[in-house]
Amino acid sequence: MRQEKSGCPINLTMEVIGDRWSLVILRDIMFGNRRHFGELLENSLEGIASNILAARLKRLTDSGMITRTADSAHKQKVIYSLTEQAIELVPIMAMIGAWGRKHLAVTPELAIRAQLLEEGGPQMWEGFMEELRYLHLGHRQNDPPPSVLDQLTAAYLEVAARERKGG
Amino acid sequence: MRQEKSGCPINLTMEVIGDRWSLVILRDIMFGNRRHFGELLENSLEGIASNILAARLKRLTDSGMITRTADSAHKQKVIYSLTEQAIELVPIMAMIGAWGRKHLAVTPELAIRAQLLEEGGPQMWEGFMEELRYLHLGHRQNDPPPSVLDQLTAAYLEVAARERKGG
DNA sequence: TAAAACCACTTGCATAATACAATTGGTTTG
DNA sequence: CAAACCAATTGTATTATGCAAGTGGTTTTA
Known part of the structure; x- marks a missing residue:
């Protein structure tokens, strides 16, 4: 399941955020101001697994909802940011x-x-x-x-x- | 996955409609005025499978989004209706x-x-x-x-x- | 400066959800 | 009374999710 099934706006939107985790992750970035993988993982109210979080962050990046940038202050950290589309x-x-x-x-x-x-x-x-x-x-x-x-x-x-x- | 993971409004809403099909089915009932199983199955833009449709209709009924009533004009038909919550x-x-x-x-x-x-x-x-x-x-x-x-x-x-x- | 802790993941494996095709038992139509 | 219709169900294959443990590197701490 990762094919476009129809060009309907509601369907296409659900292809982006229509799963158990995507909107919850965006919520944490947005309202919880969580910008790092670890923050999203540790403070997750719903207890997301690390592999699922990694997979969703990848998918959200691919679909243009978030961007991934290096944290200049801490070389092993990655900063996740919302795009205008997500905002x-x-x-x-x-x-x-x-x-x-x-x-x-x-x-x-x-x-x-x-x-x-x-x-x-x-x-x-x-x-x-x-x-x-x-x-x-x-x-x-x-x-x-x-x-x-x-x-x-x-x-x-x-x-x-x-x-x-x-x- | 069918447990309540947190009492957050966004999370709980996604537990109800946060999957690939629920909102699309509600869309068809709502905007396409499809009231029977067969209408939802045959006219599905996205080509839903009959077992998935049956499972979702059951789940949407359980979560109070739709109701199931007998069609008095046709004994083997079932009418699906939106609840106020879904409206x-x-x-x-x-x-x-x-x-x-x-x-x-x-x-x-x-x-x-x-x-x-x-x-x-x-x-x-x-x-x-x-x-x-x-x-x-x-x-x-x-x-x-x-x-x-x-x-x-x-x-x-x-x-x-x-x-x-x-x- | 060496050990411990932190960081963003990845891997292996079990379970659950989804997809597709065929079928069911009953009802209505021709 | 046969054919078509109806709302599903069944069987099986594939894919997604969930959990625990581990990876290679970086930063912090003693």
């Missing part, structure tokens, strides 16, 4: 998160980011995409964009702490 | 279609529906969802909703005809 998944990520939050048995600390993103709407998504272009594509501007990522991460940490003490 | 995928379908159309090698006659849905925006999506509630959930109202489905199908047939004669 444009942000609204879809937000809507999938909202759908999942509404219909499935999500846990509070993992749902908070989806909630904020839903409440923030297209304006927040656009801000986040600008930040990702700054972080992943090296788009430099006069002022770095205000960090939506920090905002989402702070909210997550807060809820996670509250949950741990039985809130 | 609420319409905006996601529209955005996935738009993303695929922008970034992947779609064919014109299969992309026209995605284009119209993108141009129509949230207002058209809501209209289409109302129509799906009418068709699949039996929501009766004073006037049946104006058919977005007919509009999309007509546009598809027009482009398909134009493409066939080498437009």
Whole structure:
């Protein structure tokens, strides 16, 4: 299974992200700011196996969703970056998160980011995409964009702490 | 693989629709108005195998995306209907279609529906969802909703005809 | 400076999912 | 009453996934 089965937009998109891991890996790069293989492997909520992670990173690179560059500060590390194409998944990520939050048995600390993103709407998504272009594509501007990522991460940490003490 | 790996909304959603066929089958029920096993099998653009189709229909039923009812007009037929939960995928379908159309090698006659849905925006999506509630959930109202489905199908047939004669 | 830890993977092997073709038992049509 | 239809199921082959261990190199630590 790696042939194009039809030229339908939905089908072709599912040929790129329609598997158990691709979107979850992109989520970790995007919202977790994981840029190295080891970070993606160790901090994986779902416990991905290293061979599967390697295979997916290769496939995502081939399909133009991420790029692979050497880390100049650490010769054996590799930096994975989102492409513009992947950054444009942000609204879809937000809507999938909202759908999942509404219909499935999500846990509070993992749902908070989806909630904020839903409440923030297209304006927040656009801000986040600008930040990702700054972080992943090296788009430099006069002022770095205000960090939506920090905002989402702070909210997550807060809820996670509250949950741990039985809130 | 059928265990819950994490309570993250994106992960849980991918556990439901994150495979090569589920979203494509929902697309055919939704936009192609295919309600029977045979229709889904025979008219499948991507050529799904009958055992895979049967397995997916079972799984989609178990996860509350579709329902299975007997066809009173034809005892051996089964009618598959979308649930409210699946109907609420319409905006996601529209955005996935738009993303695929922008970034992947779609064919014109299969992309026209995605284009119209993108141009129509949230207002058209809501209209289409109302129509799906009418068709699949039996929501009766004073006037049946104006058919977005007919509009999309007509546009598809027009482009398909134009493409066939080498437009 | 030598040992330990880290890094991005790869390998070997078991299990599970998918693909294809043929078939099933019942129903409806001609 | 035979042929076609219907929603699957069965058998078998191929491919993907999952897990544990290992690789060759680099960086850190004692």
